Amino acid sequence: MLNKSEISFSFVFSIIVMAELICGSVESLSTYHYFTKPSILISLIFFFWKHAQHLDAKTKWLTLLALLFSLLGDVFLMFVNASANYFISGLLAFLLAHIMYVLVFLRKKKNSKKVLPFTALLLIYAATLFYFLKAGLGDLLIPVIVYMGIILLMAITAFLRQGNVTKNSFILVFLGALFFITSDSLLALNKFYEPLPFSNISIMLTYSIAQLFIVFGLLKQS
Template sequence: MLTKTEKHFSILFFVIVLIELLIGSLESFQSLHYFAKPAIVLSLILFFVKASKSLSKFIKNLTLLALIFSLFGDILLMFVDKSPHFFTFGLVSFLIAHIMYIMVFLKHRNRSMSFIGFMIFLLIYAVGLFYLLKDGLGDMLVPVIIYMLVILSMSTSAYLRRAKVENVSYYLVLFGAVLFMISDSILALNKFYQTIPMSNFSIMITYALAQYLIILGILKITVTNSKV
């Protein structure tokens, strides 16, 4: 399924992720965290630019914007201990990234496909999550609700690609979108509900996998459908 270039990049990518996870668990190397964490998405940006030459300009540009705003979000969230505003700006950056992904995914929307069942499942999940978060949100109540609606829309738009792209592209993107939702859920629970053991590890693993799978899935469109 993976090309030679994709295999080589995958090794490099997960080495970077592993380095970030190791740095996160060693206090004496915390300063390297400011380089390792952004390197995860930065490596995806460089890989995508190189591998996306046959993609349409629409998909390529919006995907790049999603990655760039994700990178901004990563950087901003590293400074939340300096000011709560960094968390808000980081939230906005990721919200924009999700909107870019939504636009990319909807490019291949299957208009004859019903999303009601999937959306009901996501809403049940979101209501349960919100129930746990609501008492700790304070001034972040409205921003978090907006963010939750956007990420639910992102997962739904990924779901709606079925039968419009090949299965490998469809499932990579869908699994990536769901993992993104899980990563953000863990982050929210850890910040607004209660401390989760090894939260940094679980957030980073799910986040890195989410971005990796989404980008790989988008790139697979070039293999399966040259008209996009």
């Protein structure tokens, strides 16, 4: 499923993620967190750039934009304790990242009636999540609803790639989209509902897996 370069990178990537989980959890190492967290996306950007020469130009540049907006979002979210504006900026950056991914996934879209049950499941999930979040959203009600809609669209367009790309590519990208939804759901519950135990670990772990799977999947689509 993974080639040698992907296996080697996965090992390095795991070390970077582990370093971030430790530095983001241990108070005495928190200074290093400002280096380890951006390193996750920076490493992915370099890996994708190096191995994406076989992809068409639009797919390559849209994916790079998605990764760059994600990196920007990561940076903004590191400073949320300083100002609420950083959270809004981070939300906007990730919104743009998801839009870029939607555009990438649509390039390999295959119309299928199978998407209707999946879409229904996603909407039920989103409605349930929103039920828990709505009381704590305040002025962010509309931005969060818009964000939820875009990330659901990202998952739907990932699903629509089935049958139009290699099996490995579909599975990796689709799983990546689901991990992204999981990560964002944990972040939302932790911020707007109630603090979750070990939230920094669960959020970053699922987020890192999501980005890694999507990158690997896109590299295997042709």
